[in-house]
Amino acid sequence: MNRQQLDHILQTYHRDAYIWARQCCSFDDELAKDVLQQVYLKILEGKAKLKNIDKAKTWLFSIIRYTSIDQLRASGKLVSLEESYEVPDVQEEMDQTDYQGLIKKLPKMQQEVLLMVFYHQMTIEQSAEVLQIGLGTARTHYDRGKKKLKEIITKTQTQEHYGR
Numbered sequence: 346m347n348r349q350q351l352d353h354i355l356q357t358y359h360r361d362a363y364i365w366a367r368q369c370c371s372f373d374d375e376l377a378k379d380v381l382q383q384v385y386l387k388i389l390e391g392k393a394k395l396k397n398i399d400k401a402k403t404w405l406f407s408i409i410r411y412t413s414i415d416q417l418r419a420s421g422k423l424v425s426l427e428e429s430y431e432v433p434d435v436q437e438e439m440d441q442t443d444y445q446g447l448i449k450k451l452p453k454m455q456q457e458v459l460l461m462v463f464y465h466q467m468t469i470e471q472s473a474e475v476l477q478i479g480l481g482t483a484r485t486h487y488d489r490g491k492k493k494l495k496e497i498i499t500k501t502q503t504q505e506h507y508g509r
Contacts, residue, residue: 346395354401355385361465365406368460369413372445376420380413387412406461406475450497455490458483 355362366384367377384405387393393408395401448456454476461472473483 346398350398351388351395354395354398354405355388358402358405361402362405362409365460365465366409366413368456368464369410370417371449376413376416380409380416383416384408384412400471400474402465402467403471403474406465406467407477410457410475447494447497447501451490451493452486454478454486455493458486459490459494462487 362384363377363381366381367374370376370380384393387408388405393404395404397404448460451459457476458469458472461467461475462469467475469483469487470480472487473480476483478486
C-alpha cells in the first residue's frame with residue numbers, strides 16, 4: 346500500500362476513528378486525541394501494517410482499541426476484567442438524554458460491541474474481529490447488551506414517570 350492510499354483511508358475514517366477512540370477512552374476527549382495521534386504515528390511509521398484493504402476500518406479500530414487500552418493501563422484508569430463484567434448498579438437517577446451514561450452502565454465488552462454495531466455500522470463479525478473474540482462470543486455480548494440496555498432505559502423511564 347502506498348502513502349496516498351494510506352492517507353485516503355485515514356481521511357475517510359478520521360471522524361469515526363476519533364469517535365471510537367473517545368468511546369474506548371471512557372469519553373475522555375483529551376485522552377482520545379492522544380490515542381488517535383499515537384495510532385496515526387504507529388501507522389505512518391509502519392509499526393501497524395494493513396494486509397487487506399477491504400478490512401481497513403476494522404484494522405484501524407483494532408489499533409485504536411489496543412492503543413487506548415495501553416494508555417488507560419499506563420494512566421491507572423483501566424478497569425480489571427473481573428470488574429468490567431460485574432452487573433452495574435442502575436439505581437442512580439439519570440437524564441433521559443444521557444446516552445453516554447446509559448451505555449456506560451453496560452459491561453465493557455457489551456458497550457464495545459453495541460457501539461461498533463449501532464454507532465459505527467459494523468457487523469457483529471467485524472466487531473468480533475476488532476475485539477479479537479469469537480463470533481459466538483460477540484453475538485452473546487450483542488444480545489445481552491441490547492437486553493440490558495432495554496432494562497436500563499425502561500427502568501429510567503419508569504423512575505422519571507413516577508418522579509423518583
